[in-house]
Amino acid sequence: MIEFQNVVKRFPDGFTAVKGLNLTVHDGEITVFIGPSGCGKTTSMRMVNRLLSITEGKILVEGRDNRDFPAEELRRKIGYAIQQIGLFPHFTVLDNIAVVPRMLGWEESRIRKRVDELLDLVGLDPDINRDKYPRQLSGGQQQRVGVARALGADPPIMLMDEPFGAIDPITREVLQEEFLAIQQEIGKTIIFVTHDIDEAIKMGDRIAILRDGALEQYDTPDNILAHPKDRFVRDFVGSDRSLKRLGLVRVSELMDPESKPLVRMRDSTDKARQVIEEHKVRSAFVVDDEGVLKGWVDLDGIRHAPNSLIDAMMEADFHEIGVRKGNTAREALSAMVARGFRITPVVDKNGRLVGSITLKALQDLAEQEWSEEEATAS
Amino acid sequence: MTWTRVPGVASLIWLALAVAFFALQTVTVPVTDPELRDAVGETASFAPDLWLPLFSFDGGTVIDMQASNDVRVLTFGLLDAETRAVDALRGTPVTLALGWFAALMALIEAGLAWAFRDREEKLVRPLVRAAGIFLVIWSFYGHEPFWDWMLRGLFPTSPDLLYNSNVLVSLASQHLELVLVSSILTITIGLSLGIAVTRAAFREFLPLVSDVVNSGQTVPTLAIIAIMAPIIGFGFWPAIVALILYGLLPIVRNTIVGLEGVDPAMIDAAKGMGMTPTQILWQIEVPSAASIILAGVRTSVVINVGTAALGAFVGSGGLGNPIASGLNQSIDPWVLLGALAAALLAILLDYILGRIEYVMTPKGLQIEQ
Structure with a gap:
């Protein structure tokens, strides 16, 4: 746990970057510091490991004032990853990751084991990459090593300053996903600084919005999107925040597991008509014997071909018509808009049909939000 | 380093052995x-x-x-x-044998460079280098007849050809002594100054040090030697002082440029991971700046080889002796002998320092981005 207590940072030139910050970063959570430039987000983060001194107030790290430790000792217990990565070009990948463990005096065999473990964790083959130099790696690979290095000595706390900021958008998405998966596993207490609201919503368990050195709003991404505290926050999160909020909801939360108008490939079109009418829908999903989604049939299609095998009517495979359980509602919406569906089948990771999601369910979520907002506005 | 370079390195080892044997006999x-x-x-x-x-x-x-x-x-x-x-x-057997062997190795390197010219990208450099090593070794180690022959060709009528009060290798040794002692001191002082003024605590001295070091190179060396001689006496030390002042600029300048050029993000990362300032300096900053610093050292040492010849005017010995005596007594072959020998020495030192620079530049930094 990291506690900011009335923290003030005043620079020698008189500029006050942080004005009495009070905030608790909870264990095992990613807390995102976000705000426009000059809001004090990076300054606040850098005071945690004392790269910047605290002018007033104090920061408790795991219950102790962070000025109780020598600065170097404190920093070795806190992982640190930055946008520019800052890998040491004259060190191999192994030596880079081993920096903190070596300073802590780990056995060399333990370090090697740890490095391999970390490379595996960040998705780099240890045998191929261990002895490479940073300049032999791509930007994305370098940042993976940067993250692995920050995790080197398994610190309970990590500070990450726009770690994916300098990476191309596609690789950034991948790294974000991967890092979230890693965090599921390692459960570190993380302060994550960014200026990208989409990244904040995606990565954060909690988001602290800062403005001119003061905390504007501190809440979960969903609450911030649903209940922005004031105009500044509302502007900051953007006018498309209902869409953003859909990005926080998983398809599995909105789908209807009961609504499965399904027919098998060997069924006849008559059976399909019967199922469609039964469910009061316009189309039925076709599955094989394993329950894997294979396509769909609609009323218009079978009207012209009574009593034939559905096999022949199939449209496409599930990648094109279904969404996955783990996708966000935003992705489901996008898929439905693209295909012109009002209902879309939901599949699990093996492609088996597990339910369906309707456009209406998505709209309802957005409406619920608007009405909430009207309630707060009035 | 490819295997074709082995003879070149071997020749340097034999050269060192030859010097040692010469010194001991x-x-x-x-x-x-x-x-x-x-x-x-x-x-x-x-x-x-x-x-x-x-x-x-x-x-x-x-x-x-x-x-x-x-x-x-x-x-x-x-x-x-x-x-x-x-x-x-002039030509005692052991030194002679070692000198010949070293020269032979240098020739073999040249031969290999020629034989594998298709595989090695550069041909001219190893050839010139090998030829340079060969000339230095061969002509310094008791093969003064070579000089005799060459100078006779240039000065057919001159009564004196070879400098008669010392052997070439002794002069070269004295010369090397001047260069080595002054260089070690210059490197120590230059590195310390360069490192000190790039630390936060002494940063305000950076312009001052820059100015002093710059002026050290603008004042003529001979003038410094002339000023120093009455103060510290004739002989070895006034020359050393002049050489230090003259050699400081490239080292201090390159150290500052090298250290200031280290990516600040790297230092931030190092600090954030809990490295102490000393660890950051020696493990991160100095290795990152190594190639630039070493280039400064190389320049400084090579300049010193030439400048050390001026030491003869205050009796510090070295290859400046035949030059000074030659000028005094109007014996041109002596002047040429000293000048050529000093030039060859400079080439040899430059080659050796080039190898050191290559070896000491961290491998990760030699990879193109």
Whole structure:
């Protein structure tokens, strides 16, 4: 746990970057510091490991004032990853990751084991990459090593300053996903600084919005999107925040597991008509014997071909018509808009049909939000 | 380093061995002057000490030729013994053999560079380098007939060709001593200054140090030597002071440029991981700046080889001796001998430092981005 207590940072030139910050970063959570430039987000983060001194107030790290430790000792217990990565070009990948463990005096065999473990964790083959130099790696690979290095000595706390900021958008998405998966596993207490609201919503368990050195709003991404505290926050999160909020909801939360108008490939079109009418829908999903989604049939299609095998009517495979359980509602919406569906089948990771999601369910979520907002506005 | 470079490296090792053997051997010559024989005994030993030529006599008396010019002048008998010793030193078997072997290795390297010219991207450099090493080794190690032959071609009518008061390798040793001692001091001072003024605590001294170091190079070396001689006396040290002042600029400048050029993000990362300032300096900053710093060292040392020749004017010895004497006595071959030998020495040192620079530049930094 990291506690900011009335923290003030005043620079020698008189500029006050942080004005009495009070905030608790909870264990095992990613807390995102976000705000426009000059809001004090990076300054606040850098005071945690004392790269910047605290002018007033104090920061408790795991219950102790962070000025109780020598600065170097404190920093070795806190992982640190930055946008520019800052890998040491004259060190191999192994030596880079081993920096903190070596300073802590780990056995060399333990370090090697740890490095391999970390490379595996960040998705780099240890045998191929261990002895490479940073300049032999791509930007994305370098940042993976940067993250692995920050995790080197398994610190309970990590500070990450726009770690994916300098990476191309596609690789950034991948790294974000991967890092979230890693965090599921390692459960570190993380302060994550960014200026990208989409990244904040995606990565954060909690988001602290800062403005001119003061905390504007501190809440979960969903609450911030649903209940922005004031105009500044509302502007900051953007006018498309209902869409953003859909990005926080998983398809599995909105789908209807009961609504499965399904027919098998060997069924006849008559059976399909019967199922469609039964469910009061316009189309039925076709599955094989394993329950894997294979396509769909609609009323218009079978009207012209009574009593034939559905096999022949199939449209496409599930990648094109279904969404996955783990996708966000935003992705489901996008898929439905693209295909012109009002209902879309939901599949699990093996492609088996597990339910369906309707456009209406998505709209309802957005409406619920608007009405909430009207309630707060009035 | 590819295997074709092995002979080149071997030649340097043999060269070092040849120098060592030369330094260790003693030449004993009979003392012919009756007065001197009465005073010191039947024979005189000449120790071509790497640093200073010494005479030691049977009776245990040691006369430092460098320090006591008056003895040299007064004792003709000693001069006679010295001339014989110098003759005896021209081509003693062990040094000769080692010198030849080293030269042979350099030739082999040149041959390999030629034979594998398709595989090696650069041909001219290894060839020139090998030829340079060969020339230095071959001409310095008792092969003064080579110089004799060459100078005779250039100066057919000159009565004196070879510098007659010391052997070339002794002069080269003295010269190297000047260069090495001054360079070690310059590197120590230059690195310390460069590192100090890039630390936060001493950063305000950066412009001052820059100015002093710059002016060190603008003042003519001969002037510095001339000023120093009355202050610290003639001989070795005034030359060293001048060489240090003159050699500081490239080292200090490159150290500052190298250290200031280190990616600040890297230092931030290092700090954030809990490295101490000392660890950051030696593990991150200095290795990152190594190639730039070493390039400065190389420039400084090579410049010093040329400048050290001026030391002869205050009696510091070295390859400047034949130049100074040659100018005084209008003996052109001596001037050329000293100048050419100094140039060859500079090429050899530049090559050796180039190798050191290559080896000491961290591997990760040699990879193109």
